[in-house]
Amino acid sequence: MTTTVLGYPRIGPRRELKRALESYWAADIDAAELDTVAARLRGATWRTLREAGVEHIPSNTFSYYDHVLDTAVMFDLVAPRFARIAEGDDDRSAELRRYFAMARGCDEAAPLRMTKWFDTNYHHLVPELSPATRPRLAGRKPLSEYVQARGLGYETRPVLLGPLTLLLLSEGSPDAPRGWRPLELLDGLLDCYAELLGELASAGAGWVQLDEPILATDAGQEVLRELGDAYERLGGVAQRPRILVAVYHGPAGEGALETLKRTPIEGVALDLVRGNAEDVSKVGGLGAKSLVAGVVDGRNVWRADIPAALSTLASLLGLAGEVVVGTSCPLLHVPYDLEVETGLDPSVRDRLAFARQKLDEVVLLGRALAGAEDVEEQLAGARQRSSERAPRAFTDQRVRARLEALGQAPARPSYRQRERARAPLPPLPTTTIGSFPQTGEIRAARAAHRAGRITTQEYEREMRAEIDRVIALQEDIGLDVLVHGEPERNDMVQYFAERLDGFAVTDHGWVQSYGSRCVRPPILYGDVARPAPMTVEWTTYAQSRTDRPVKGMLTGPVTMLAWSFVRTDQPLAETARQVALALRDEISDLERAGIRHIQVDEAALRELLPLRGRDHAAYTAWAVGAFRLATSGATAGTRIHSHMCYSEFSAIAPVIDALDADVTSIEAARSQASPAADLAGAGFDRGIGPGVYDIHSPRVPTVAEIEQALRAALEHTEPERLWVNPDCGLKTRGYAEVEPALRAMVEAARRIRAELAG
C-alpha cells in the first residue's frame, strides 16, 4: 500500500509567489530573481511531502500563472498575436514577457480569455486555437522541474494536463471557421505528448500523471472514442514512463472508466469523495492497473472520516493491481497549513485539515492498510472523532424555526407592477458593479487596524473619507445610480462571513484564484445567523452624501457558499436558506434606512452549476429558491439588482430569469457571446446591464467603442431595460484607468440617449 497526492498549493505558504510576481511585474526584481523564488518554493513543497512520509511525490504542479496556459505554451498552442511579442529575443525575460502577455495582456495584444476551472473558484486561461495552429514540443517545463527535483534527491511523477482536457478547455480563435473544434488538433498534439513522454523516460521518470478532469463532465462523455484512441496511442509509445490518468471533480462519466480500462495505461486516479458510490462500483476490471483511490477530500477542509475511508479502501483491495491512497484531486484549492491558524476557535479547528494535514491523513491511511502497528493510537482517536456529533453550539434553533415557519417565501408582485411603484430613471441608466479601486492606502489602513496600530474609530474615519471621495467622483462623472465603493471590505465573501454566526475565517488560509490573486475562503461550520446589520451604516452614510440613489451591495447565498468551505452534514440547499434568511433581514434593514436599490451579487451562479446536466434541475431549484428567499421580502418600490460574472450564459439564462431580479448586470466584455441575446432568447424581459468594457485590461476604452457595445445590446433590449455598466472588478484596478473609462461610458450613454430623444 503506497501513498500519493495529485498536486499541492503553489502560491507559497506566505504567498511568496504572489509577492515575487507582483514585484517582477513592477520591475522591482528581475527574471533571475523570480526564477529563484519559484525554484525555492518547488523545493519546499517536495521537502514537505517527503517529510510527511508521502511515497509518490508529484512534480510540475508549480505554475507562474496557470497550468492550462503552461501546457498550451509548451505545445506552442499560441495565438499568432503573441508570437510577435519580444520577437527575436530569446532570453528568459523575453520568454516571460510573452507568457505574461497571454495571461494579462500588454500594449500590443489583448490577453487570452479567462474562465473558471470546472466548478472551482480557480480561473484558467483559454487557449485560442485555429486550423493553422501547429502543435510542437516547444518547451520542457515538466522535464526541467523533474530534473530539478532529481537534483535535490526527490524522485517525482511529473503531472501534465491531459490532451483531451487541454483541447476541450480551449476555444476556436475568431478567425477559425464556424463549427471548427480544437479537438481537430488532437492527432498532431498526441505526437508532441509522445515526444515529451520519451524525453521524460530518458531523464529517468518512472511515472507521469495525465490529468483528465474533463471526463467528469458531459463534454468528456462526448469524446470517448477519441479518449480510447488517444491513450491507446500514448500507451504504444516505445520508451515512456508508466501513465496514470487522473479523473476528478466528480465521478468519471459513464463509459470513461471502461474506455480507459481497455487502453494500455498503467493506472487511474479516481475522485472517491465526490464520486464515491458511483466509481467504487465501477472499479472492477482494472486488472493489473494501479488505482489511486482519492479518499481524502482535496476540495474541502474537514478532517477525513478515517474509518469510512478505510472501509472504502478495504472494499477496493484486490480489484486493482495495486491500491494507492490519494487525494480526490490536486490540493490546489485548499490552504497550506492549519498549524499557523492560532486564531480559530478550538472546537472548529479540531475538525479541520488543510493541505499539510491532508498529507498526514493520506499517510495514516496508507500505513493502516499496510497493517502498521504504531498507528493504532491515531486510529483510535480517529474512530472516536468520527462518532462524535457537532457541538450543540453549532446549532441555532431560532434560525431553524424561522425557516420552517417561512416555508417557500411568497413571491413579489410582478415586474410590471413593481416598475409602476418606482421613481423613474432616464433611459440607459448608468451605474457600476459595486467596488471602486482598493488602493494601497485602504489595504494598509485595514492591516494597521488589524494589527492594533490604529483604532477602530480612526479606521472608520478613513473609510468614510474614502466613501466621500468615491461619491463625489461618481457625481462628477455623472453616474445615475451610485455605490459606496466597498472600501471597508477585504473581500465580498469574507466581509460577510466575518459578520455572520456559523462562519469562521482564517488569517493565512490563502488559496489561488487567478495569477497572483488569492482569496481566504471562510469556513461555514454551523447554523448561519446575523447578529447585527452588516452593511447598513456604510450604505446610509454614502446615501447621506448625495441626492442620487445609492445602491446597497450584498453577496448572495449561492456565492457565499461557492466561495467558502461548507459543512457537509446537511444539504447545500438547507445551508443556502440560512444564508438567505440573514440577507432577507439585511435587505429589510436597508429598506427601512431608505435605500431603494439593493444589489445581491450572485457572481458564482454559473460556477456552481453541476458539471453533469442530469444534476442541473436540482441545483436550479435550490439556487433560485435561496435568492428569492433573500429578496422576496423587498417592497415593490425597491429595485433588486443582481450581478453574475463570466460568460457562457446560455446554460444558465433560464436560471437568471427565474431569480426575478429587476436588473441583472453581467460580465460580458471579454467574451465573444452576447448575454443580452442569450437572455432575450430565454424570454428575459427585465433590466439587463451587459458589461460594456473590459476592466481586466488597463486599456481605457473610447466613447465610440462603448457606444458600439451599447448599440449591439439595443438590438436585443428596449432602451428602458438597458443598463449601462462596466464589467465587475473595479477593485483590482487603479483610478488612473477607472476614472477616464467611466467618463467615456457615461458620455456614450448620453449620446445614445440624445439620439433616442431626438
Ligand SMILES: Nc1nc2c(c(=O)[nH]1)N[C@@H](CNc1ccc(C(=O)N[C@@H](CCC(=O)N[C@@H](CCC(=O)N[C@@H](CCC(=O)O)C(=O)O)C(=O)O)C(=O)O)cc1)CN2
Ligand atoms: N472570494 C472571491 N472570489 C472571487 C472574487 C472575489 O472578489 N472574491 N472575484 C472573482 C475574481 N477573483 C478574485 C480573487 C481575488 C481578488 C483579490 O483582489 N484578492 C486580493 C486579496 C483581497 C483581500 O483579501 N484583501 C485583504 C488582505 C489584503 C492583504 O494582502 N494585505 C496585506 C497587508 C496590506 C498591504 O499593505 O497591502 C497582507 O495581509 O499581507 C484586505 O484588503 O484587507 C489579492 O490577492 O491581493 C480579486 C479577484 C472570482 N472569485
Ligand code: MET
Ligand atoms: C466578483 S463579482 C464582484 C461584485 C462586487 N460588487 C464588485 O464590484 O466588486
Ligand SMILES: [Zn+2]
Ligand atoms: Zn463579477
